Amino acid sequence: xxxxxxxxxxxxxxxxxxxxxxxxxxxxxxxxxxxxxxxxxxxxxxxxxxxxxxxxxxxxxxxxxxxxxxxxxxxxxxxxxxxxxxxxxxxxxxxxxxxxxxxxxxxxxxxxxxxxxxxxxxxxxxxxxxxxxxxxxxxxxxxxxxxxxxxxxxxxxxxxxxxxxxxxxxxxxxxxxxxxxxxxxxxxxxxxxxxxxxxxxxxxxxxxxxxxxxxxxxxxxxxxxxxxxxxxxxxxxxxxxxxxxxxxxxxxxxxxxxxxxxxxxxxxxxxxxxxxxxxxxxxxxxxxxxxxxxxxxxxxxxxxxxxxxxxxxxxxxxxxxxxxxxxxxxxxxxxxxxxxxxxxxxxxxxxxxxxxxxxxxxxxxxxxxxxxxxxxxxxxxxxxxxxxxxxxxxxxxxxxxxxxxxxxxxxxxxxxxxxxxxxxxxxxxxxxxxxxxxxxxxxxxxxxxxxxxxxxxxxxxxxxxxxxxxxxxxxxxxxxxxxxxxxxxxxxxxxxxxxxxxxxxxxxxxxxxxxxxxxxxxxxxxxxxxxxxxx
Amino acid sequence: xxxxxxxxxxxxxxxxxxxxxxxxxxxxxxxxxxxxxxxxxxxxxxxxxxxxxxxxxxxxxxxxxxxxxxxxxxxxxxxxxxxxxxxxxxxxxxxxxxxxxxxxxxxxxx
Numbered sequence: 001x002x003x004x005x006x007x008x009x010x011x012x013x014x015x016x017x018x019x020x021x022x023x024x025x026x027x028x029x030x031x032x033x034x035x036x037x038x039x040x041x042x043x044x045x046x047x048x049x050x051x052x053x054x055x056x057x058x059x060x061x062x063x064x065x066x067x068x069x070x071x072x073x074x075x076x077x078x079x080x081x082x083x084x085x086x087x088x089x090x091x092x093x094x095x096x097x098x099x100x101x102x103x104x105x106x107x108x109x110x111x112x113x114x115x116x117x118x119x120x121x122x123x124x125x126x127x128x129x130x131x132x133x134x135x136x137x138x139x140x141x142x143x144x145x146x147x148x149x150x151x152x153x154x155x156x157x158x159x160x161x162x163x164x165x166x167x168x169x170x171x172x173x174x175x176x177x178x179x180x181x182x183x184x185x186x187x188x189x190x191x192x193x194x195x196x197x198x199x200x201x202x203x204x205x206x207x208x209x210x211x212x213x214x215x216x217x218x219x220x221x222x223x224x225x226x227x228x229x230x231x232x233x234x235x236x237x238x239x240x241x242x243x244x245x246x247x248x249x250x251x252x253x254x255x256x257x258x259x260x261x262x263x264x265x266x267x268x269x270x271x272x273x274x275x276x277x278x279x280x281x282x283x284x285x286x287x288x289x290x291x292x293x294x295x296x297x298x299x300x301x302x303x304x305x306x307x308x309x310x311x312x313x314x315x316x317x318x319x320x321x322x323x324x325x326x327x328x329x330x331x332x333x334x335x336x337x338x339x340x341x342x343x344x345x346x347x348x349x350x351x352x353x354x355x356x357x358x359x360x361x362x363x364x365x366x367x368x369x370x371x372x373x374x375x376x377x378x379x380x381x382x383x384x385x386x387x388x389x390x391x392x393x394x395x396x397x398x399x400x401x402x403x404x405x406x407x408x409x410x411x412x413x414x415x416x417x418x419x420x421x422x423x424x425x426x427x428x429x430x431x432x433x434x435x436x437x438x439x440x441x442x443x444x445x446x447x448x449x450x451x452x453x454x455x456x457x458x459x460x461x462x463x464x465x466x467x468x469x470x471x472x473x474x475x476x477x478x479x480x481x482x483x484x485x486x487x488x489x490x491x492x493x494x495x496x497x498x499x500x501x502x503x504x505x506x507x508x509x510x511x512x513x514x515x516x517x518x519x520x521x522x523x524x525x526x527x528x529x530x531x532x533x534x535x
Numbered sequence: 536x537x538x539x540x541x542x543x544x545x546x547x548x549x550x551x552x553x554x555x556x557x558x559x560x561x562x563x564x565x566x567x568x569x570x571x572x573x574x575x576x577x578x579x580x581x582x583x584x585x586x587x588x589x590x591x592x593x594x595x596x597x598x599x600x601x602x603x604x605x606x607x608x609x610x611x612x613x614x615x616x617x618x619x620x621x622x623x624x625x626x627x628x629x630x631x632x633x634x635x636x637x638x639x640x641x642x643x644x645x
Binding site for chain 2: 002003007280283296298299300313314325326346347349377378380381382384415417446448449
């Protein structure tokens with residue numbers, strides 16, 4: 001397979017300008033991640049220390065095999081919600097290695113409101129369990145949560161993808177044979193009591209761990225019975241009397257060691273058979289991506305330059321290179337695994353959509369996982385394109401893409417607008433993982449177009465009420481709409497709402513895709529029947 | 536043996552050999568297609584900026600004109616070395632797909 005020949009001049013003024021811009025974006029990203037991971041009020045840390053509890057990051061450190069990677073997911077979930085008071089949505093989730101096995105960790109952060117569940121906490125937990133289902137990943141629950149955050153209970157309790165879905169997902173996982181281990185490190189009350197109880201293995205820490213449908217205050221209020229938490233549902237009660245838990249331990253450290261031992265009894269994952277060869281680092285330095293991705297979402301760049309800085313040896317076999325040139329399709333290797341790549345190099349036309357459709361069918365038949373590199377402003381519009389069947393050709397791309405069972409991974413590299421988002425495997429199309437670069441923008445239409453349209457509507461409404469507007473006022477309306485639109489189309493808003501699995505540093509893309517693909521191969525996949533294509 | 540990009544370093548018989556891998560597909564691609572005389576619009580759009588003037592000598596890959604279409608700014612680059620014979624549009628003009636943007640003097644003339 002040929003090595004891509006880069007046309008990037010790393011000494012050029014443009015490269016330097018973009019590099020400076022993007023490095024600043026990365027510094028902001030890392031600072032924000034650092035803050036949500038470690039920045040907690042002293043009194044909360046002191047309270048946990050008094051209770052002889054470890055902080056959530058310390059627990060995860062003790063759980064995972066030393067020196068192995070941990071791919072944290074949705075670190076910046078809820079970063080623009082609840083005035084920023086619920087870092088990471090109050091729960092840490094990620095993929096790591098325990099005793100040589102790939103596992104998915106989900107750990108409540110009791111330094112934030114006692115680990116209470118906010119609507120976005122529940123959304124993140126449901127997504128985490130979905131990841132376990134989609135990729136057959138064993139789960140480790142580190143349970144230390146106060147339960148639902150009552151003032152917002154209506155936003156997290158009864159709907160299909162709210163709290164109940166977590167327990168439903170746990171039951172589905174069990175039937176699939178995907179193992180789950182819980183370590184109870186705090187009080188797990190009401191619905192939360194089912195989290196450890198539905199696991200295959202439940203370990204409780206003496207003194208701090210508690211599992212009950214109704215805690216002591218509720219019992220007193222309801223029946224008048226006075227009982228301590230330990231007598232009601234402590235580690236020894238459930239370990240020796242009720243059988244609700246399987247092991248009682250004396251400390252968090254002992255519990256984490258026991259969880260490691262339990263995971264060590266699991267069979268090792270069997271990877272789906274896809275073509276494999278020896279891994280090779282990219283020939284071009286991934287850090288050069290900083291100088292390639294422009295400082296303005298409207299500026300065009302060649303996706304081949306991105307491919308050259310992610311995949312093995314910068315090698316790429318391009319499929320149909322002379323046809324539908326605004327999209328790039330082709331094969332490469334990622335840590336030795338063969339993958340198909342679809343990357344945007346402009347607007348989608350009929351021919352580019354058809355090329356993608358053909359290429360996806362090829363990958364499906366030959367069991368080749370797909371990586372989508374999104375930078376898409378949409379499908380081409382206009383009379384001659386409608387006459388040429390652009391909508392029909394786009395529908396083919398959606399039809400085939402949606403029905404694929406081969407693993408799909410998506411990276412939002414720059415822009416993601418309109419139907420292009422769907423066709424290129426946006427969130428609604430079940431990519432196994434979807435990650436966003438911090439420079440990305442995502443919205444149903446571009447900011448300028450949307451702001452102009454909305455401003456016109458607002459001005460007309462005011463005119464109907466008999467108000468006339470000065471240009472200056474119209475500009476003010478435009479600016480405030482644009483500002484709001486800009487914020488809501490940013491990567492940070494996107495990740496806050498769990499529209500992705502996290503924002504990543506450009507230079508980490510290869511590693512993130514590598515871990516994602518490795519776990520995606522834990523589930524066998526099949527060739528699926530396809531929908532009817534409108535030819 | 537160590538491979539870096541398209542170069543292989545082989546140590547054998549007490550010596551080091553350096554081999555450059557020549558790919559016939561790639562070589563063929565480089566030999567043909569020196570570029571046509573006229574750069575055409577890849578899609579309908581509007582001219583944002585003209586970066587060259589008639590009579591100017593360009594090198595291959597030099598930016599000639601910036602266009603905007605479907606929210607994307609695209610820089611049209613020179614397909615080969617040559618002298619600009621004609622710039623067909625001016626800043627702010629709109630154009631259809633395949634419209635001529637910039638024409639270079641025929642190669643034998645330069």
